[in-house]
Amino acid sequence: MLIGEFAKQMGVSTDTIRFYEKVGFFSRNRRENGYRVYTEKDLETAQLIASGKSMGFSLREILQLTNQLAADSWDHPRIQQNLQEKIELIDARIASLSKVRVLIQKQIAYCRDMERQEKRRA
Secondary structure (H helix, E strand, C coil): CEHHHHHHHHCCCHHHHHHHHHHCCCCCCECCCCCEECCHHHHHHHHHHHHHHHCCCCHHHHHHHHHHHHHCCCCHHHHHHHHHHHHHHHHHHHHHHHHHHHHHHHHHHHHHHHHHHHHHHC
16 A cells, blocks of 8 residues: 555554654555555554554654564563553643642632622622
8 A cells, every 4th residue: 555545544644654664663665666555564553553642652662562563572561561650640640630620620719709799899
């Protein structure tokens, strides 16, 4: 499959595909005419990239995982550690966002109080 069709199936631009290729996610298979060619294996890698990104992994971390998969050398303890670190990061973000939410709620309450006071004066 050519780069345009591949990008469309992935839901990204052709520039993104070229970047992923440059980083090392996809092989640099080309036809005799120079057109890039992508395989079903590349589609699987693309799905792994999308899943990894949605879980908060960096492209570097996803590339390490794809290299492990290609070499069939899963480092299960390391993968578990990476996943646990992501959970901790998510928990920290949730805590931070919860604090921000409380502050916003307080600001809303303050604005409502000010509005009530203004109505009483009028």
